[in-house]
Amino acid sequence: xxxxxxxxxxxxxxxxxxxxxxxxxxxxxxxxxxxxxxxxxxxxxxxxxxxxxxxxxxxxxxxxxxxxxxxxxxxxxxxxxxxxxxxxxxxxxxxxxxxxxxxxxxxxxxxxxxx
Amino acid sequence: xxxxxxxxxxxxxxxxxxxxxxxxxxxxxxxxxxxxxxxxxxxxxxxxxxxxxxxxxxxxxxxxxxxxxxxxxxxxxxxxxxxxxxxxxxxxxxxxxxxxxxxxxxxxxxxxxx
Numbered sequence: 001x002x003x004x005x006x007x008x009x010x011x012x013x014x015x016x017x018x019x020x021x022x023x024x025x026x027x028x029x030x031x032x033x034x035x036x037x038x039x040x041x042x043x044x045x046x047x048x049x050x051x052x053x054x055x056x057x058x059x060x061x062x063x064x065x066x067x068x069x070x071x072x073x074x075x076x077x078x079x080x081x082x083x084x085x086x087x088x089x090x091x092x093x094x095x096x097x098x099x100x101x102x103x104x105x106x107x108x109x110x111x112x113x114x115x
Numbered sequence: 116x117x118x119x120x121x122x123x124x125x126x127x128x129x130x131x132x133x134x135x136x137x138x139x140x141x142x143x144x145x146x147x148x149x150x151x152x153x154x155x156x157x158x159x160x161x162x163x164x165x166x167x168x169x170x171x172x173x174x175x176x177x178x179x180x181x182x183x184x185x186x187x188x189x190x191x192x193x194x195x196x197x198x199x200x201x202x203x204x205x206x207x208x209x210x211x212x213x214x215x216x217x218x219x220x221x222x223x224x225x226x227x228x229x
Contacts, residue, residue, distance in 0.1 A: 004158070031215060042119075042204050042219030043159065056216070091158055095215070101147045101166070102208040102215050106158030 002026060004107035006092050012113045013082055020078045021110045025094030032075050033104060034067055035091040036060065043091050049075060050097070082114045118142045119207050121220035128227055134192040136223050138205030141186065146209035149217065150179060150190045153202045163190070167209070195227045 005024045013019050025032050030051050035043035046065070047057045051072040061067075064082075069075040079086055089111050093104035120139045128134045138148070146167045151159035165172040165179045165188065172179050178191045192199055205220040 033216065035217075040124075040221065042121075042206070042221050043217070045216040045218070048216060093158075093217075101149060101164035102217070103149060103161045103164060104217060105161070106151075108156070108158045 004092055004094055004105050006090075006107040006110050008110055009108060010111045010113075012115065014115050015084060016081055018078065018080045019082060019112065020076055021090055021092075021112075023075045023077070023092030023107060025074070025092070026105055027073075029094035029096050029105070030072065031095045031097060032069055033093045033095075034075070034077050035093065035106075037089040037091060037109070038087075046077075079112075082112075084114045087112055087114045116141075117221075118145075119205055119218050119220040121205055121223050123223050124221070125224040125226070128195045128225065130197060130227055130229050131194045134190075134195045134199065134225055134227070136190040136192075136203050136205075136225065138188045138190075138220055139186055140188075140207055142207070142209075142218075143183075143186070144209050145207040145218075147207065148179070148181060148188050149206045149208070150177075151204045151206060151219075152199075153204060153222070159204060162203075192225075195225075197227050197229065200225055200227045 007022045032049045034046040037043045049069040064080045089109045091109045092107045095104045149164040150162040153159045181188045202222045206217040
């Protein structure tokens with residue numbers, strides 16, 4: 001299977017701890033996105049990479065959040081000093097420049113629970 | 116500011132009948148609209164899209180209609196099957212700052228009954 005993969009699938013942490021999630025996009029996709037989904041809501045955009053460059057960050061992405069894509073392949077999303085409000089599903093998606101409809105392929109997500 | 120809205124949180128349809136899921140948007144700069152389907156514990160899966168210059172796009176049992184003047188689109192599933200039971204998200208992309216990000220609605224849970 002060569003789809004988008006995310007690790008871990010589930011993470012339970014205590015408030016104040018740091019967590020890091022990994023996303024491996026489809027290999028030929030140069031664009032990578034992070035979204036967050038909370039209960040009863042649709043996915044909300046967090047940040048976007050084209051190759052290794054982070055081109056946009058949502059205002060939802062506080063200073064406690066940082067994302068990297070060092071070699072233009074996999075990406076990591078780190079949350080420092082987690083808060084209960086960070087509990088959500090974190091989704092990664094990828095696509096290729098020039099995809100006409102901007103169809104994005106999503107991974108299965110990482111469900112974060114902050115106690 | 117909810118730019119993409121799905122006002123029906125749930126819909127129940129009998130197997131074999133038509134399912135119609137609705138979506139409204141406010142930003143006239145969107146240039147593509149997409150529908151995604153999501154099963155529990157999985158990421159959203161792309162279903163079908165439509166360009167803002169079209170009014171209809173069809174793919175098998177799925178048809179999306181776009182009414183630009185009303186800023187409204189709908190997804191028709193005919194005939195509905197039990198495997199279609201899932202949450203459906205309407206999404207839009209276009210010239211909204213980040214040209215390629217998707218803006219999603221809140222989803223409609225479709226249940227297809229036997």
